[in-house]
Amino acid sequence: MILIKKMENYFFVTTGVLFAILILDFTGCSKPIKRSDKKTIIIKAPEASSYFGVYEKIINNFPDKTIKIKFQRMENDKWRQKLLLEIAGGSIIDIFRMAPAFVNEFATRGQLLPLNSCFEKKQLANYYHFLINAFSMNDTIYGLPENLAIQAMFYNKDLFDKAGVSYPDEFWTWEDLVNAAQKMTIKDSNGIVSQYGLLVVDIWYDMIRYYGGHIFNDAKTRCIINNPTNREAIKFLYDLFYIYKITPSGYEREQTGMGYSEAFEMNKVAIFPAWSHLVINFKKNQRLNWGLSYIPRVKGRKRLVMCASQGWAISKNTKYPKESIKILSYLASETANKQLVKLGDSIPHLKNSDLNHFLNTPNEEINIYNKILMDSLQNTEMRELELYKTQIPYAELKEICNNEFIKCLRANEQNVERTLINIEEKVNRRLNDE
Incomplete structure (x- = not known):
């Protein structure tokens, strides 16, 4: 009986305490519990x-x-x-x-x-x-x-002026570019180049599209890279390196230890087709007197500009x-x-x-360049789009292509046709595995 009585007292005391706590909580007198609804x-x-x-x-x-x-x-x-x-x-x-x-x-x-x-x-x-x-x-x-970002053609005004070459404009073709770059490529008596007229980096896909070529059929089920249009496009690109010799190959560029745009920024290159975001770098370079123009077009074709x-x-x-x-x-x-x-x-x-903040800056020359960039959007497409839209993961497909183009354009160990044949065969074998 005594034990039962003690338990009853404990029950009433405990219940009373809990009841008091509840009253305090509901009346807002207790310390609020922090909650985050975010x-x-x-x-x-x-x-x-x-x-x-x-x-x-x-x-x-x-x-x-x-x-x-x-x-x-x-x-x-x-x-x-x-x-x-x-x-x-x-x-x-x-x-x-x-x-x-x-x-x-x-x-x-x-x-x-x-x-x-x-x-x-x-x-x-x-x-x-x-x-x-x-x-x-x-x-x-x-x-x-x-x-x-969109492609543009940067050029070194001082090197153009020194060679007596007119600045590029919207009518330039790739043939015009070659003629100008030849006049601004300087070699010593031993054939060592001290100044290149042109610098191009990894534009095999771009050149194929400039010429109107394709990598795949419309259904993206077959690789068709080895066709006459593409052979003409890549042969032209190959000639820039090894026939005209107006641009350093990837191997030659690596030997200098210079990065993507350093040769242009150091006044060692006259013409540099590249991406619009480099404007911010060139604006900061007080030693570089640069200009910006449209990407050249292939003769007989409309201009095509890559974007990213x-x-x-x-x-x-x-x-x-x-x-x-x-x-x-x-x-x-x-x-x-x-x-x-x-x-x-x-x-x-x-x-x-x-566009007011982009086309009406305090720098009138930059406004002209920005207008060129916006005008270029009229004839643009996403770079490497055909490589994105296949059953093969992009990274794998790009590796297949790059490995072959390195042999051709970087190391000059393989001709254009063999390069395209190898890519087509390897990609189609991979597509057949899917």
Whole structure:
């Protein structure tokens, strides 16, 4: 009885304490429990530290503060393979940087969220068609672009003036370029080149498309790279290195220890077809008196200019698709793109972009160059697009092609026809395996 009585007393005391706690809690007198209603979105991007800060700034300015964003850096080395493994392994990733070259591979593995129904048609129509096409597979959109770079022809005004050569204009053909570059290629009595008229880097795909050639049939089921048009295009490119000798081969360039654009920046090259984002580098170089013009056209054909882009995609496994779509829309918006334009990494990437900040800068010469870049969009396509749209992963396909072109264009160990035959045979064998 005594034991029962003690238990009854314990019960009433305990109940009373709990009741008091509940009263305090509901009346707001207890210490409030901190809760976070924010949903955390994980974004990953493979970037160098200097560039990573730009994205951090863009993301920090995301207007909806009810959504928490965690921005994580991925190492540049083999980021594609690492990302595939992380997603397949169930890692929490909502949004990640996506290059058009890898859309097919990620989409085929079922790792991307389809976006067609996530955005209004009017919003999607504001992107240039070649950008949307690059981020799509079988008419399904899997990513949106953040930036846009386009090819241009840079030239050294001092070297042109010294040689008495007129500056390039919109009417230049590749034959005009060769004639000018020959006059500005300087060799000593031993044949050692001290100044090249031209520098071209890895443009075999570009040259094929300039000539109107194709790598695959329309269905992308057969490689047809060994055809008369492509042989003519690659033979012209080969001649730039080994017949006209106006541009250093890849091997010769490596021997100098110079990087992608260093020879041009050091006044060792007169003409340099390259990407628009290099404008920011050249503007900072006080020793370089440079100009910018249109990419030359192949005689008898319309000018074609290659463009490139990076963008963002959403993991199909995201737990927060609504919030991720909202962030993706912001990352691919004009507001975010303006930051990249200011940095020099992009030209405006929307059809109805406000071009005032791009075409009306305090520097009138830069305004002229920027207008050339925007005009070039009238005849552009995504670089290496045909390599993106096959059953073979882009990285594997590019390796097959590059290994053969190295033998031909870099080392001069293999003729043009044998190079194209080898590529066609290897790629078609690989397609037959699919």
